[in-house]
Amino acid sequence: MTAKTIYVLNGPNLNLLGTREPDIYGHDTLDDIAARLAARGEELGVTIDMRQSNHEGHLVDWLHEARTVGAHAVLLNAGAYTHTSIALLDAIKAIGVPVIEVHLSDPEKREPFRHLSYVGMGAVQCVKGLGPDSYLVALEAAAAL
Numbered sequence: 001m002t003a004k005t006i007y008v009l010n011g012p013n014l015n016l017l018g019t020r021e022p023d024i025y026g027h028d029t030l031d032d033i034a035a036r037l038a039a040r041g042e043e044l045g046v047t048i049d050m051r052q053s054n055h056e057g058h059l060v061d062w063l064h065e066a067r068t069v070g071a072h073a074v075l076l077n078a079g080a081y082t083h084t085s086i087a088l089l090d091a092i093k094a095i096g097v098p099v100i101e102v103h104l105s106d107p108e109k110r111e112p113f114r115h116l117s118y119v120g121m122g123a124v125q126c127v128k129g130l131g132p133d134s135y136l137v138a139l140e141a142a143a144a145l
Helices: 030-044 056-069 079-083 086-095 133-144
Strands: 004-010 046-052 073-077 099-103 125-128
Touching (some): 004 056, 004 133, 030 133, 046 133, 056 086, 073 086, 099 133, 125 133
Parallel strands (some): 004 073
C-alpha cells in the first residue's frame, strides 16, 4: 500500500523560526517541526513532503505539483503571503487538492492587516494559534480527509 503524501509548504521568513520573534513564534525551528511531523506522519501512515521558500512563485509551483503527483492534502503556512497573495488563492482553487491553512500565532489577534486571509478563502480549514502544535493538529485533520 502506498502511503498518502501530504505536502507541508512554508512561506517567507519561516526559515528563521527559532530566532525570529520568539515571543510570537516560539523557539522551535522549522527543522524541529519537520521532525515531529515526520514522526507523527509515520504513525498515521502518511508521508510528509515539507518545503520552505521565501518566493511566492515557488509556493504556487509546489501547489501545482501537489496536484500533479496526487498529494492527499497540503498544509500551507504562507506567512505574510497569506494576507497578500491572490496568486496563492487562485492556485489553491485550481488544484483540487484540499489545503489546510496553518499559523503558529493567531493572525486575528494581531495587527489588523493580518486579519484578511486570501489563503483562507480557498482552504478547507484553518489551524492557528497553537504554536508548533498547529502543524500537528493540521496533520491529523489532513490525514483524516
